[in-house]
Amino acid sequence: MKILHTADWHIGRRLNGTDLLSDQMHVLDQLVEYIKDEGIDLCVIAGDVFDRSNPSQAALELVNEYLYRINIGLGVPVLAISGNHDSRSRLDYGSRWFEKSNYHMRTSIGDILKPVVIDGHHFYMIPYMDVLEAKQYFMDESIVSHHDVYRRVTAEIRNVMDHGARNILVGHMFMSDAKASDSERPLSIGLSEEVGTDLFTDFDLILLGHLHHPFAITHDAIFYSGSLLKYSFSEVRQPKGFRVIDTGEGIECRFVPTESKYDLVHYKGSYDEVINEKVTFPDKNAYFKFELTGLETIKDPMAKLKMIYPNTLELRPVVEVRENSMSKVDVNRSSDREIFDAFIEQVHGSELTEYQQGLFKQLFKGDIDETD
Template identity: 50%
Template sequence: MRILHTGDWHIGRKMNGLDLIDDQRYILDQLQEAIEDNQIDTVVVAGDIFDRVNPSQSALKLANDTLYKINIELGKNLIVISGNHDSRERINYGSEWFKATDFYINTDLSKVAEPVTIDDVDFYLVPHVEVLEARVYFNDDTIQTHQDAYENIVKEINKHMNKEQTNVLVGHLYLNGSIESDSERPLSMGLSEAVSADVFSDFDYTLLGHLHHPFAVDHGTAFYSGSLLKYSFSETNQPKGYRIIDTKKKEVTFAPIKPLHEVKVYSGDYEDLIKQKVTFDDDQAYFKFELSNMSYVNEPMSKIKLLYPNTLELKPLIEDVASDLEAVDISTTSDIEIYESFIEHTFDRTMTDFDKDMFDQHFAGEDNETE
């Protein structure tokens, strides 16, 4: 069997206030082409189809259109679990009659031990699980962490596992030792999220969602697909794509996918950027600029957007000013000299009469006299 492993679509996501629905439509169209081109039998979506429990109408339509095309138009087996961003009720709606078209959904902890059998592969669908939920379900107050919860879940699955089959667990969790990104919402507050990969050692493959880096963990049988798009500037250097698992050849490969817009971070000098002494392969990328020497520029963002219209974030670099000011020896320098140095380094000009008046009014005490 050839399985395409994807997840963390986060349809409806915004980045610095920008709606990414067009970027998501573009990337999901590419994913559908990849399913056809790679002769995929089964598509696994490991949670977080949506970015919020109440997605917009445009997000709902894109998700429904994509899932319909994969399952009905392309005729592929489709396996979906709910992630921590998804509404279980929304994801699970229609799940019983969807089985007639080989579209299998699980959002329910009580069904994790019921395998979805497709040819010689048994899929165990484990949605995002809260620790309290597992504690109540197993009636076990000793369950205090996600590790405890998943140990109990796998113990339950093992009671029913057919070792003659290829066994695949699909989950949405944080594997111990993994690389995180800024755009992932914590699974719990005040509890240990990490789960050891050893918990899933009885499975031939463990296909995971939640972490956005496809190489978040280095393991022989446990894999993240990663997100299809970069959803924060912390993900700038992360590859994005999907995995293909060939159970007959026992091969797992990662296939990169090209977005509509790249995500880039640039640190440097404002004048170098405006005078185009630095250039980029894609002027339409989503940019975050960290720039020095902007203190005298009125509306620098609007000027930058004339060159790079998809600039989403602008941050001033002030390290050079800070380092200069730290060099002042306050034990041998008067208050007025420190103030004058601040004016020069911050505004690149000498102190005016107005600056002097402000100092006299707000900083100079009875013992400070200025000439």
């Protein structure tokens, strides 16, 4: 069976106030095309389809449209769970009708022991749940971390699972040797989010969402698909795409990169080289975050940058610090004049002109002891 594994679509997400719906459609078109062309048998979405618990109408329409294309248009079963960004009730709305078309949207802890069984594969769908919720659900006071939650969840499943079947867990969590980027909303405050890989040895395959880096973890059976797009400037260097898993003899998993409509670029340099195009970028329409020196005397640099790079989203001024920023003057052993000269040189990068020296003398007159 060929499984396409994706997660963290975050439909409705905005980047520095910019709407990303058309960017998201651009990638989802590739994903749908791939499912069609490559004969994918099943699509797994490991949480955070929406970015907010209360998605906009446009976001709802987009998700509705693409899931329709995959599930009804192409007739491919869809197995999805809710993530920490999703609202369970909203995702659950209509789910009992969806099931009849093999679109399984699982949002309830109450269903974690009922695998979706397709073609000898048992998919244990574990929607995101927080520590308090799991503690109450299992009435288990020993649950105080996310690791505890999944210790309990996997123990429960172990009791009922068919160990002869191919068992696949779909979840939305922070696996322990994975690193979080800026755009994964913290799962909890004050409680450890990390879940150890050792809990999942009963499963042949663990397909995850939450972390946006598709290579956030290196493991034979545990995979993140990564997010649909780069959703923060901390993800600039992350590849984006989806995973395809072939469960033939063994399990083969590979990452399929997608092409973004616009890339994210974080550039650090000088205003001069950017505005005068002394540095070139593959796409001037990329979403730029600039950290630039030389902005001190520029009026409205953002507007000027947008003339060339229309999708500039962020501009941070960098105050140029000269290499020898530490003063070479020992204030205890130098005259006031020496201190002043050193200061002027440090700030302006040049010595006082004769005229300036004259002014200095005039202003400070006898107040400054030149020889001390």
